Amino acid sequence: MRRQGATGARKRSTRLSRCHAAYAIGPRMSLKAAIIPVTPLQQNCALLWDSETMEGAVIDPGGDAEWIAERVAEHQVKVAHILLTHGHIDHASGASLLKRLLGGVPIVGPGIEDKFLLDDLPNSGPRFGILDAEAVTPDRWLTDGETVTIAGRPFAVIHCPGHTPGHMVFVDAPGKVAIVGDVLFRGSVGRTDFPYGDGRALVTAIRTRLFPLGDDIAFLCGHGPGSSFGIERRTNPYAGDGAA
Numbered sequence: 001m002r003r004q005g006a007t008g009a010r011k012r013s014t015r016l017s018r019c020h021a022a023y024a025i026g027p028r029m030s031l032k033a034a035i036i037p038v039t040p041l042q043q044n045c046a047l048l049w050d051s052e053t054m055e056g057a058v059i060d061p062g063g064d065a066e067w068i069a070e071r072v073a074e075h076q077v078k079v080a081h082i083l084l085t086h087g088h089i090d091h092a093s094g095a096s097l098l099k100r101l102l103g104g105v106p107i108v109g110p111g112i113e114d115k116f117l118l119d120d121l122p123n124s125g126p127r128f129g130i131l132d133a134e135a136v137t138p139d140r141w142l143t144d145g146e147t148v149t150i151a152g153r154p155f156a157v158i159h160c161p162g163h164t165p166g167h168m169v170f171v172d173a174p175g176k177v178a179i180v181g182d183v184l185f186r187g188s189v190g191r192t193d194f195p196y197g198d199g200r201a202l203v204t205a206i207r208t209r210l211f212p213l214g215d216d217i218a219f220l221c222g223h224g225p226g227s228s229f230g231i232e233r234r235t236n237p238y239a240g241d242g243a244a
């Protein structure tokens with residue numbers, strides 16, 4: 001869920017025309033990404049893998065788990081685990097079914113502070129047009145400062161609360177790639193108008209924990225096109241250098 005509102009629902013029949021082609025992300029040409037938009041909220045589920053080993057991960061399967069599993073099979077990726085940046089419905093509600101479809105791969109993350117959101121997914125689903133949302137019990141919670149392996153690379157786990165209390169961002173700083181969920185978008189930041197939201201904490205996390213990692217780090221985000229830390233540091237109206 002982004003600050004400026006969702007992009008609107010699209011009919012399921014349009015899905016076959018969506019672009020989910022694989023492309024290289026970052027300077028390491030063997031790191032491939034396929035963005036798979038899911039749910040009426042058009043959340044960017046991401047499939048990342050190494051084209052040499054074919055090992056990879058699914059990040060934020062918010063719904064449409066069968067569709068995601070088909071894309072995994074299409075790209076012939078060996079999924080090691082499912083990663084969750086945070087507990088919102090459009091990021092997590094397909095995780096339990098996808099885990100079963102992929103043979104029981106572990107669900108890793110987000111921070112345990114988002115447990116209340118994961119527990120409530122079946123109740124909150126219908127409000128967002130997601131009727132098959134399942135609660136999620138991760139196999140492992142994540143904590144700030146550890147690393148997770150994505151496509152054979154270590155990604156630092158960085159706690160960036162504010163949008164949700166347990167939101168985690170994954171950054172491979174040497175590889176110049178980050179997965180930021182709903183913390184930061186091209187030209188926007190995550191919503192904080194929830195009872196548990198904290199806009200100051202969100203902007204502080206972006207400015208003190210993400211931007212210092214390097215202007216040349218490209219990121220994938222939960223909605224819309226990606227960007228880079230440098231572009232957003234210079235131009236983002238909510239978190240950039242020129243913001244209040």
Ligand SMILES: [Zn+2]
Nearest residue numbers: 001086088182
């Ligand atoms: Zn969210």
